[in-house]
Amino acid sequence: MTADKNPKVITTPDAAKPRASTSSDEGLVKKKKYYGWRKNASVRSVFYKGKTINFPLCDTAMQSTVYRMLRLIEKTDKDDLIGIDVKWLDAEINDLHDVRECLYRCNVVASLYKFERRRETSNPKRFGEWGKRNCNHTVAKRIVNFASDCAVPCPDVLNNHYESFSSETYGETNFNQMKLICDELKCDKNTVFVDLGSGIGKLVCYMAAYARCKKSVGIELSDVPAKYANNVGQYFKSLMAFFGKRCGKFELHQGNILDEKFYHLITEEATVIFINNVQFDEKLNFDIKHLLQYCKPGTKIVTTKALGDVNQRPLTRRTCGDFDALSVTRRMKSVANNVSWTGREVPFWCTTMDQKRVIAFFKKLRR
Numbered sequence: 001m002t003a004d005k006n007p008k009v010i011t012t013p014d015a016a017k018p019r020a021s022t023s024s025d026e027g028l029v030k031k032k033k034y035y036g037w038r039k040n041a042s043v044r045s046v047f048y049k050g051k052t053i054n055f056p057l058c059d060t061a062m063q064s065t066v067y068r069m070l071r072l073i074e075k076t077d078k079d080d081l082i083g084i085d086v087k088w089l090d091a092e093i094n095d096l097h098d099v100r101e102c103l104y105r106c107n108v109v110a111s112l113y114k115f116e117r118r119r120e121t122s123n124p125k126r127f128g129e130w131g132k133r134n135c136n137h138t139v140a141k142r143i144v145n146f147a148s149d150c151a152v153p154c155p156d157v158l159n160n161h162y163e164s165f166s167s168e169t170y171g172e173t174n175f176n177q178m179k180l181i182c183d184e185l186k187c188d189k190n191t192v193f194v195d196l197g198s199g200i201g202k203l204v205c206y207m208a209a210y211a212r213c214k215k216s217v218g219i220e221l222s223d224v225p226a227k228y229a230n231n232v233g234q235y236f237k238s239l240m241a242f243f244g245k246r247c248g249k250f251e252l253h254q255g256n257i258l259d260e261k262f263y264h265l266i267t268e269e270a271t272v273i274f275i276n277n278v279q280f281d282e283k284l285n286f287d288i289k290h291l292l293q294y295c296k297p298g299t300k301i302v303t304t305k306a307l308g309d310v311n312q313r314p315l316t317r318r319t320c321g322d323f324d325a326l327s328v329t330r331r332m333k334s335v336a337n338n339v340s341w342t343g344r345e346v347p348f349w350c351t352t353m354d355q356k357r358v359i360a361f362f363k364k365l366r367r
């Protein structure tokens with residue numbers, strides 16, 4: 001899926017097609033006749049350039065996300081200008097009736113607030129970082145987490161779906177580690193970021209929000225994470241529009257990294273490639289290295305399993321064809337608890353494609 005530049009009416013993926021009914025749905029079904037309610041609910045935005053968002057309120061995970069969003073708005077509104085009453089949010093929520101009633105009140109005050117301030121051009125003073133058009137790390141992280149909470153109500157599905165210790169084992173890199181990588185590599189609007197094995201696409205969305213990359217692309221092989229990635233992408237797009245945030249272009253694809261259709265993207269377009277390859281099998285890592293040798297000079301490749309040797313040895317006739325002859329590998333800075341599958345600090349490596357050494361070696365041979 002590809003992000004539109006300026007979506008106007010935002011409909012989250014499940015809004016039109018509610019999830020299968022849950023126990024909390026049953027209350028709704030009974031009352032639906034009486035109150036005549038729809039399952040979808042809109043949340044009006046109070047942010048500059050913010051757009052209304054539609055949520056399906058058919059399960060508790062979704063209700064809790066909407067609540068956390070309203071709480072966030074109530075908390076950032078220090079001078080109580082919008083007028084969301086904390087009592088509405090603290091009230092006991094028994095069923096969808098309560099959720100919808102609370103939302104209705106919040107939407108009324110939000111509409112009034114937005115109307116009164118319709119001539120304002122931005123609102124950073126009122127909402128701090130949330131009022132700015134660009135996302136800082138915390139805001140980007142919160143928005144991507146909201147999106148994944150909506151799209152993946154039960155994250156255990158991801159961990160249990162695939163065999164452990166295989167290339168398709170699921171695991172996530174945390175956003176603090178990603179921020180460190182992004183800052184160290186100075187990712188910005190000129191960067192084309194590609195996550196090879198992107199899972200549910202959280203890093204791709206984070207890079208679109210935090211670094212506002214020219215393009216962030218994710219490629220994921222497995223059905224389950226790829227399906228969720230599509231939903232994460234749509235919720236993310238809607239949430240960014242709700243908070244009135246600027247965002248880089250992003251794409252989430254299902255497919256094999258080694259597929260020919262991604263060759264141009266990986267070797268010609270990408271400036272920063274990310275591969276969480278520590279669980280990939282030997283053959284896949286070998287094939288990936290074979291593909292990466294064709295990347296243009298200067299491409300940075302971040303991995304959890306080093307692609308080359310950090311100690312560079314002089315080139316010989318025997319080693320001049322190795323991946324090490326075409327690249328330089330170094331260890332990157334890392335933070336504690338940087339991945340989801342272990343409490344230990346996992347090292348991250350950066351390989352920069354640099355074919356100058358091998359060219360110089362062959363020139364020397366010819367002389």
Ligand SMILES: C[S@@+](CC[C@H](N)C(=O)[O-])C[C@H]1O[C@@H](n2cnc3c(N)ncnc32)[C@H](O)[C@@H]1O
Nearest residue numbers: 167168171172173197198199221222256257276
């Ligand atoms: C450990 S997860 C990493 C998720 C994400 N990049 C992160 O670090 O948060 C690795 C992902 O690579 C995917 N994968 C494995 N082999 C692949 C292939 N040949 N092509 C595309 N994706 C692949 C797996 O299905 C898995 O979801």
